[in-house]
Amino acid sequence: MSVVIGLGVLLVIVILYMIFRVGTLVSVMRGPEKPGGTANQINALLLLLFMLVGLGGFFWYSYAHYKRFIIPVASEHGIITDHLFWITMVVCVAASSVIFAVMFWITFRYQYKEGRKAKFLVDNHVLELIWTGIPAVVMALLIFKGLETWNAITDPATKEAEVIEVVAQQFFWTVRYPGKDKQLGKFDFRLIDATNEFGLNLADDPNTYDDFKAPELHLPKGREVLLKIRAKDVLHSVYLPHFRVKMDAVPGMSTHFKFIPTKSTADMRKETNNPNFNYELACAEICGKGHFSMRFLVVVDEPAEYEAWKSQQESWLKQNPDYRKYVPEKYKEMADIKSGITPGGVAVN
Amino acid sequence: MATADIHIHPVTHHEEEHEHEHHEGNFWTTYIFSQDHKTIAKQFLITGMFWALLGGTMSVIFRLQLGFPEASLEFLRPVIGGWITPEGKLDTEFYLSLVTMHGTIMVFFVLTAGLSGTFSNFLIPLQVGARDMASGFMNMLSYWFFFLSSVVMFASLFLSTGPASGGWTIYPPLSALPQAIEGSGLGMTLWLISMALFIVSTLLGGVNYVTTIINLRTQGMSFTKMPLTIWAFFFTAIIGLLSFPVLFGAALLLIFDRSMGTSFFLSDIYIAGEALSNVGGSPILFQHLFWFLGHPEVYIVLLPALGITSEIIATNSRKPIFGYKAMVGSMLFIAILSFIVWAHHMFVTGMNPFLGSIFTILTLIIAVPSAVKIFNYVTTLWGGNLRFTPAMLFSIGLVSFFLTGGITGLFLGNSAVDIQLHDTYFVVAHFHLVMGSASFFGMIAGVYHWFPKMFGRMMSSKLGYVHFWFTFVGVYMVFFPMHYIGIAGFPRRYYSWTNFESFGGFQDLNMLVSISAIITLSAQFIFLFNFIYSIFRGKLAPANPWDSTTLEWTTPRFPKHGNWVGEIPTVYRWAYDYSKPGAKDDFIPQTVPFSETPESNLPHENEHVKLEMGNGGAIVVEPKGH
Numbered sequence: 018m019s020v021v022i023g024l025g026v027l028l029v030i031v032i033l034y035m036i037f038r039v040g041t042l043v044s045v046m047r048g049p050e051k052p053g054g055t056a057n058q059i060n061a062l063l064l065l066l067f068m069l070v071g072l073g074g075f076f077w078y079s080y081a082h083y084k085r086f087i088i089p090v091a092s093e094h095g096i097i098t099d100h101l102f103w104i105t106m107v108v109c110v111a112a113s114s115v116i117f118a119v120m121f122w123i124t125f126r127y128q129y130k131e132g133r134k135a136k137f138l139v140d141n142h143v144l145e146l147i148w149t150g151i152p153a154v155v156m157a158l159l160i161f162k163g164l165e166t167w168n169a170i171t172d173p174a175t176k177e178a179e180v181i182e183v184v185a186q187q188f189f190w191t192v193r194y195p196g197k198d199k200q201l202g203k204f205d206f207r208l209i210d211a212t213n214e215f216g217l218n219l220a221d222d223p224n225t226y227d228d229f230k231a232p233e234l235h236l237p238k239g240r241e242v243l244l245k246i247r248a249k250d251v252l253h254s255v256y257l258p259h260f261r262v263k264m265d266a267v268p269g270m271s272t273h274f275k276f277i278p279t280k281s282t283a284d285m286r287k288e289t290n291n292p293n294f295n296y297e298l299a300c301a302e303i304c305g306k307g308h309f310s311m312r313f314l315v316v317v318d319e320p321a322e323y324e325a326w327k328s329q330q331e332s333w334l335k336q337n338p339d340y341r342k343y344v345p346e347k348y349k350e351m352a353d354i355k356s357g358i359t360p361g362g363v364a365v366n
Numbered sequence: 367m368a369t370a371d372i373h374i375h376p377v378t379h380h381e382e383e384h385e386h387e388h389h390e391g392n393f394w395t396t397y398i399f400s401q402d403h404k405t406i407a408k409q410f411l412i413t414g415m416f417w418a419l420l421g422g423t424m425s426v427i428f429r430l431q432l433g434f435p436e437a438s439l440e441f442l443r444p445v446i447g448g449w450i451t452p453e454g455k456l457d458t459e460f461y462l463s464l465v466t467m468h469g470t471i472m473v474f475f476v477l478t479a480g481l482s483g484t485f486s487n488f489l490i491p492l493q494v495g496a497r498d499m500a501s502g503f504m505n506m507l508s509y510w511f512f513f514l515s516s517v518v519m520f521a522s523l524f525l526s527t528g529p530a531s532g533g534w535t536i537y538p539p540l541s542a543l544p545q546a547i548e549g550s551g552l553g554m555t556l557w558l559i560s561m562a563l564f565i566v567s568t569l570l571g572g573v574n575y576v577t578t579i580i581n582l583r584t585q586g587m588s589f590t591k592m593p594l595t596i597w598a599f600f601f602t603a604i605i606g607l608l609s610f611p612v613l614f615g616a617a618l619l620l621i622f623d624r625s626m627g628t629s630f631f632l633s634d635i636y637i638a639g640e641a642l643s644n645v646g647g648s649p650i651l652f653q654h655l656f657w658f659l660g661h662p663e664v665y666i667v668l669l670p671a672l673g674i675t676s677e678i679i680a681t682n683s684r685k686p687i688f689g690y691k692a693m694v695g696s697m698l699f700i701a702i703l704s705f706i707v708w709a710h711h712m713f714v715t716g717m718n719p720f721l722g723s724i725f726t727i728l729t730l731i732i733a734v735p736s737a738v739k740i741f742n743y744v745t746t747l748w749g750g751n752l753r754f755t756p757a758m759l760f761s762i763g764l765v766s767f768f769l770t771g772g773i774t775g776l777f778l779g780n781s782a783v784d785i786q787l788h789d790t791y792f793v794v795a796h797f798h799l800v801m802g803s804a805s806f807f808g809m810i811a812g813v814y815h816w817f818p819k820m821f822g823r824m825m826s827s828k829l830g831y832v833h834f835w836f837t838f839v840g841v842y843m844v845f846f847p848m849h850y851i852g853i854a855g856f857p858r859r860y861y862s863w864t865n866f867e868s869f870g871g872f873q874d875l876n877m878l879v880s881i882s883a884i885i886t887l888s889a890q891f892i893f894l895f896n897f898i899y900s901i902f903r904g905k906l907a908p909a910n911p912w913d914s915t916t917l918e919w920t921t922p923r924f925p926k927h928g929n930w931v932g933e934i935p936t937v938y939r940w941a942y943d944y945s946k947p948g949a950k951d952d953f954i955p956q957t958v959p960f961s962e963t964p965e966s967n968l969p970h971e972n973e974h975v976k977l978e979m980g981n982g983g984a985i986v987v988e989p990k991g992h
Contacts, residue, residue: 269633
């Protein structure tokens with residue numbers, strides 16, 4: 018490390034010294050300056066070289082290292098957005114490479130020559146209309162394709178969607194499943210404490226009784242999932258790179274994102290030839306000093322495995338029986354049954 | 367004795383009057399509290415350069431962390447002290463402070479004040495033919511508010527809790543709650559105060575620019591004869607006047623939320639073991655307000671650079687700028703559209719998806735005038751007789767950044783594609799090229815081009831070439847690899863990615879980026895040396911070193927306050943009569959009447975000759991009634 022820094026400092030000093038020498042010499046030696054000296058030719062050549070090496074390097078790296086910068090996709094809409102990404106890529110690379118090449122060819126071709134007179138070209142309406150029209154049409158096509166996709170992604174989820182709540186806070190995630198009643202119970206941020214992390218409103222909403230907290234985000238393969246997202250303290254952002262999912266978590270406002278996972282963790286391990294592969298949830302909105310450490314494990318199961326996993330989870334209320342005191346008398350029996358405190362539905366107390 | 371006194375007094379009095387006429391004063395009024403637009407421009411430039419070096423150094427420090435995560439940064443302890451942990455690592459929170467301050471400094475202090483402040487001030491009076499700004503006093507205030515704002519921001523770097531650290535976009539609740547991050551304590555307060563002062567400075571400057579351009583153009587300088595630089599400064603100032611007050615409003619509401627218990631942006635927050643009483647606010651509202659400035663700000667930064675390079679490319683191609691009207695038209699169109707695309711920064715904030723659709727459409731429309739500008743630049747170069755001065759090289763560099771950086775906007779502006787790329791390094795690559803580097807290159811190009819007018823001396827062009835090639839290649843090596851890192855999904859503002867399997871690898875590219883950043887920053891010292899050395903020891907500049915047509919080159923080598931000795935010259939033609947067929951030289955200055963150039967006049971220009979010759983020999987420039 019210090020070697021690199023040392024080299025950097027040395028480079029600066031050497032450069033500075035050379036500058037001084039060159040500068041002094043130049044100011045002594047230089048007569049009246051002509052516009053097109055050797056410097057002009059060298060710069061024209063360097064610009065051309067830059068273009069050739071730059072474009073060459075770009076195409077080479079992109080081709081040779083393709084596998085490194087592509088993340089495999091594991092959701093239905095992700096395939097579509099990736100497709101759109103690549104369409105845009107083709108348009109952009111084609112357009113910019115051509116313009117790039119033409120521009121630096123021009124700077125080489127039309128470098129200063131004594132006695133040559135530049136063209137007095139003020140405008141050309143046909144040309145201008147053409148190159149206003151072409152980008153406009155291309156944009157229109159990209160917009161059309163993009164909006165179609167965007168609308169499909171942001172359409173409301175179906176009734177059958179598996180609803181899961183993701184809650185962000187500095188600097189970790191908590192995940193809540195609705196339990197057997199398939200309804201997430203209500204919460205209130207004023208009820209949050211060290212144990213009641215979700216702020217479950219046990220007093221008012223029986224739907225809370227069977228909700229459970231999961232140590233990992235389990236998703237069923239091939240089924241629609243609706244993430245309901247919220248934050249407790251500051252902004253965060255739910256980012257699932259392999260599923261092409263990103264949605265901010267906002268305190269005071271519920272956000273959501275629906276998608277269909279298409280590959281189980283096992284599938285992906287096979288595809289990537291990596292027996293240790295895991296899906297991950299990351300935070301994508303600056304949230305404080307631990308921003309870079311908000312990792313949460315994501316597991317995609319085959320539907321049957323998923324159901325089996327769910328049925329093994331203990332409800333939050335069963336794990337925290339102290340909070341049974343907040344359940345109103347009239348609901349106590351229901352709470353015991355739903356939360357699994359009384360197996361088989363026989364009430365104690 | 368008495369006679370002597372009587373004798374001396376009238377003489378001194380006379381001298382004072384004399385001095386007042388020529389606006390010459392003592393050291394303080396000439397160099398510090400000057401009302402001369404040229405001096406104020408230099409003040410903006412030098413302050414901007416100071417900030418650029420500081421902002422650049424900050425980026426190198428956090429790049430050290432990203433490129434060499436294992437390295438010990440112990441050697442930085444003498445400079446940043448306690449922010450180096452006992453293990454010799456950069457403090458994670460200070461990392462965010464560096465990122466935040468780098469963004470704030472570069473966007474506002476360097477590319478807004480340093481660019482607009484320098485060149486709008488310097489060029490508007492010189493190029494429209496005015497003795498000074500409409501209000502020299504307000505102009506002076508504009509600089510001193512900026513200076514004050516700089517002092518406050520600089521002071522915040524030395525706080526024990528650190529400067530603001532919630533990102534340059536200062537999204538609440540992070541920026542509103544000191545419990546959430548230390549930098550949101552006093553550091554954030556100073557950030558807000560500094561920014562409020564900065565906005566005052568920008569508004570004072572902007573009012574002056576607009577007024578001067580509308581009212582103080584010399585005889586003959588109609589709007590259609592203005593150089594594109596002036597058009598660019600004009601649109602920039604108007605955008606600034608309309609958008610900065612919105613940031614002021616947002617900052618004010620944030621101040622209320624922070625210190626007076628209001629809930630504009632805060633709601634339902636549980637932090638540090640307690641539930642806050644704020645309800646009903648919306649963090650999204652802040653983002654709307656912020657980006658209502660934030661997006662136009664991109665063009666506040668970019669348009670002056672585009673104006674400057676239009677001028678430099680035309681001059682050094684020895685050709686008229688291609689499609690002058692289309693250039694003005696696309697700048698106008700960009701200026702208008704810049705106000706209605708802001709929410710493309712917010713596609714995944716939970717904003718109504720319908721808004722996302724609208725902003726996708728509007729955003730991609732803005733690509734059209736931008737493309738037109740690129741095509742016009744390239745066509746201007748085509749068929750020219752190109753002189754690669756350092757200014758010209760940096761302008762070509764700008765066009766290339768504007769292209770490579772701008773085109774990736776097609777990905778990010780399309781909401782469906784943005785879902786994956788949002789807040790990754792792809793975004794970082796995009797805006798650093800299209801807005802950061804392009805504008806920075808415009809600014810540097812401007813310094814090289816107008817240095818002879820600013821200081822009466824020439825900068826060394828050889829050093830300029832070295833500076834250009836290190837910087838041009840360096841910038842690409844810094845920002846181009848970030849596209850790959852971004853496509854691979856790496857989120858921005860991460861201290862390290864080692865916690866994630868998904869963001870593994872690319873240590874090689876990250877190292878390359880960091881090394882390139884160090885080299886690029888080092889190369890700026892070549893420029894700094896050239897700049898300072900040439901002010902004092904550079905070769906004396908000829909009157910019109912670049913054979914340019916515009917008015918500023920008709921002033922003396924060291925123009926005094928008032929710019930022209932004697933009458934202000936009259937303007938007869940547009941600024942782009944380069945290589946006109948039939949003309950003796952390859953340029954005809956704006957001050958040469960058509961009646962003196964019968965050999966090169968176009969048919970419609972001969973009409974002007976009649977107007978010039980009419981009216982009993984007195985030269986009229988425009989039809990009566992103008």
